[in-house]
Amino acid sequence: MRMHKNPRADIRKDYRITLELAFIAALSLAILAVRAPMQSDADDLAFTLAQQEVVQMEEITQTEQIERPPPPPRPPIPVEVPNDSILDEVELDLDVSLDLDAIVELPPPPAPAVEEVEEEMEPEIFVVVEKMPEIIGGVAKIYENLIYPEIARQAGVEGLVVIQVVVEPDGTPSGTMVARSASAVLDNAAIAAVKALRFVPGKQRGQPVRVRMAIPIRFRLRDVTGQGT
Secondary structure (H helix, E strand, O other): OOOOOOHHHHHHHHHHHHHHHHHHHHHHHHHHHHHHHHHHHHHHHHHHHHHOOOOOOOOOOOOOOOOOOOOOOOOOOOOOOOOHHHHHHOOOOOOOOOOOOOOOOOOOOOOOOOOOOOOOOOOOEEOOOOEOOEEOOOOHHHHHHOOOOHHHHHHOOOEEEEEEEEEOOOOOEEEEEEEEOOOHHHHHHHHHHHHOOOEEOOEEOOEEOEEEEEEEEEEOHHHHHHHHO
16 A cells, blocks of 8 residues: 655655754844854954054163273473584583592581570559558658759759559568659659668469559758758
8 A cells, every 4th residue: 555645744844844944044134144243343453463562661870980090191282302412502511520538628517595584473463452551660761761852952952753663572662663753853862762771572362463553752942942051
């Protein structure tokens, strides 16, 4: 018995194949649609990356400062040497002889150094002290030593003489000088009278010191006349 094919079965088989082909076609289109823009973006991205500049970081090494030596000094200026002809004109005496028997005069030895003597510092002279000097015997002692010059008495010369004197720590007078003059004759008589005085020395803090003081001496003829009468 011969079997016949069912036409519906063939149609179903063809429909299945067609559906599969359509599915494959649709899937291919979908894949192409998806890949097409992605490829374009990849090309653009590759182009953009190609345009970027690559910067390389280099390490900068610190340079050392080298000290340069100073420049060499300038050469000296050459000096013109005279011609040989000038040297020929000068006569040089090269004949040198040494006499061993000759007496050689040596210069005198230097004078010995003089030692400088340090000047002793004089003690200070006071003008005002705690205790001023006093004349031994009082002011009357001045007129006991005073001699009125005869020439001044005959000429009628009178006046006041002031003698400045330094009383030393031992009570002796020194450095007498005229602070006020009446006449040369009377001045000399007053100085002689002051030099003959002796003093109780002045004291400062309990110690005798040098004191400068002034002593007035008045010359009057009537006093001399009274003494004579």
